Amino acid sequence: MRALVLIMLSILPLFSLTLQEKIKLAEQVANDAIEGKKTDVKKPTQKAEVPKKQPSDKVENKKVEKTKYVVDVDKDFIDGRYVGKVGQSQSERTDIRKTIENINKITKSAKAYTFAETKLFLIISDVPESVSPVKEVAKACERAFENYFSGGYLSSFSAKNTIRVFSEKNKINSVGISSDKSGIFIDIRWDKSLNLEDVAWMFARSIFEKVALSAKIKCEYPEWIKNALTALVLEEVQLGIPTYYAKLSSERPHKDILSILKYPNDQKDKDLRMAHSYWLFKALGKVSEPQNLFLLIRNVIEGKFSADKTFAEFEKIINKPSNTNTDIWLGCVISAEVCSRSGGVSSCSVSEREILRLCSVRAFVNDEPISVPCDKLFKYSESSVKSAQVRLNEIKMLLVKINPLFFNSAVLLGEVYEAFLKNDKTKYDKSLNEFLLEFTRSRNTAKEVEKSIK
Numbered sequence: 001m002r003a004l005v006l007i008m009l010s011i012l013p014l015f016s017l018t019l020q021e022k023i024k025l026a027e028q029v030a031n032d033a034i035e036g037k038k039t040d041v042k043k044p045t046q047k048a049e050v051p052k053k054q055p056s057d058k059v060e061n062k063k064v065e066k067t068k069y070v071v072d073v074d075k076d077f078i079d080g081r082y083v084g085k086v087g088q089s090q091s092e093r094t095d096i097r098k099t100i101e102n103i104n105k106i107t108k109s110a111k112a113y114t115f116a117e118t119k120l121f122l123i124i125s126d127v128p129e130s131v132s133p134v135k136e137v138a139k140a141c142e143r144a145f146e147n148y149f150s151g152g153y154l155s156s157f158s159a160k161n162t163i164r165v166f167s168e169k170n171k172i173n174s175v176g177i178s179s180d181k182s183g184i185f186i187d188i189r190w191d192k193s194l195n196l197e198d199v200a201w202m203f204a205r206s207i208f209e210k211v212a213l214s215a216k217i218k219c220e221y222p223e224w225i226k227n228a229l230t231a232l233v234l235e236e237v238q239l240g241i242p243t244y245y246a247k248l249s250s251e252r253p254h255k256d257i258l259s260i261l262k263y264p265n266d267q268k269d270k271d272l273r274m275a276h277s278y279w280l281f282k283a284l285g286k287v288s289e290p291q292n293l294f295l296l297i298r299n300v301i302e303g304k305f306s307a308d309k310t311f312a313e314f315e316k317i318i319n320k321p322s323n324t325n326t327d328i329w330l331g332c333v334i335s336a337e338v339c340s341r342s343g344g345v346s347s348c349s350v351s352e353r354e355i356l357r358l359c360s361v362r363a364f365v366n367d368e369p370i371s372v373p374c375d376k377l378f379k380y381s382e383s384s385v386k387s388a389q390v391r392l393n394e395i396k397m398l399l400v401k402i403n404p405l406f407f408n409s410a411v412l413l414g415e416v417y418e419a420f421l422k423n424d425k426t427k428y429d430k431s432l433n434e435f436l437l438e439f440t441r442s443r444n445t446a447k448e449v450e451k452s453i454k
Helices: 002-011 019-035 055-067 090-110 128-149 196-213 223-237 241-251 257-261 270-287 290-303 307-317 326-342 348-358 374-398 404-421 425-453
Strands: 114-117 121-125 161-167 175-180 183-190 360-365 368-373
Touching: 114 128, 121 128, 128 161, 128 183, 128 196, 128 223, 128 270, 128 290, 161 196, 175 196, 183 196, 196 223, 196 290, 223 241, 223 270, 223 290, 241 270, 241 326, 241 348, 257 270, 257 307, 257 326, 270 290, 270 326, 290 307, 307 326, 326 374, 348 374, 348 404, 348 425, 360 374, 368 374, 374 404, 374 425, 404 425
Parallel strands: 121 161, 161 183
Antiparallel strands: 114 121, 175 183, 360 368
């Protein structure tokens, strides 16, 4: 081995030899060493034949020389990954580096957003913790619409409405809606001032906006529709909404249907107005078909119907007995809905107001509505029969929750209406006197109870 090393060292000075000659000489030295011969490395026994270089060899050598490069540790690595490739030209290396840098920018930008979707909405947010609650409200809106409209709007949703949630750093309105040819956009600024009612309303509104988008119609929403749709979404999100609205409506019942349709857009008695609108919508849902109800709301907002025009549309879609007054019919359905959901036993004050409300009926004289007290029923017998029957039904439903102090009064008032419907004047007079005495006694007792509590 030592001899072989010495031999190899001895041939190093032969720099004048070509590469092929050096290879040939090295092979000869190795072979002679194996056979125990000594090779004169200064005078090779045979000159190595050098093959003639073909034209293609020259071209290839020039190409290799052109693409040869040394790895630059400062420029050829991005995020610890080598981005070059052996054989690349300088321009190719520059191009691939720019491409990867652009991809990294896009990727890092995308990481700043969180995405989610529901059946009708696509949610994009740069506040990750906002996605779950926003998605919950969006799904609540979808459930409310499905419950009352049965998908009459789905044909318009080839593309979903986009909900964009921004951090509080963005100087935008708390929640707003916009549209263009591509669709509907709801923008939300995620901060502590964000109101759930506003979000619920904007999601509900966006569905009707999407339906009207293809027709290029600008919608206008009466306050009662805004209140009702908002409450329906809130009902799917929060517990106790029906009970709360039932309490408000039982304590302060609506005047008539037309008054609800004319509610102004202000903050006075906001919760009470929302309760009345909510129960009106609930009643419409009970006495009409879902597809008809959806078309009704759509026609009202797209046609900018007045309150009177809207009430006229009610009469076209609700299912009611012939020759039945629409206001009375819807009022009875509302009362039934309120009574069934208010729960528990009413207070003395609420029970007293309910008795007073039920002490009169609505009748029509010469096509004009009048209020007929229960002691004047026989004077307006022909026009009061249907209203008296409605009042009797309301009293029967009221008995399950009326305060015990006023229970007997309610029973006796019911007997007044029964006697009138049977055309039994004697029984009517007797029941009427007993009712008046019992009701007076109940009111006095309630006052004493109230004083003792204070």
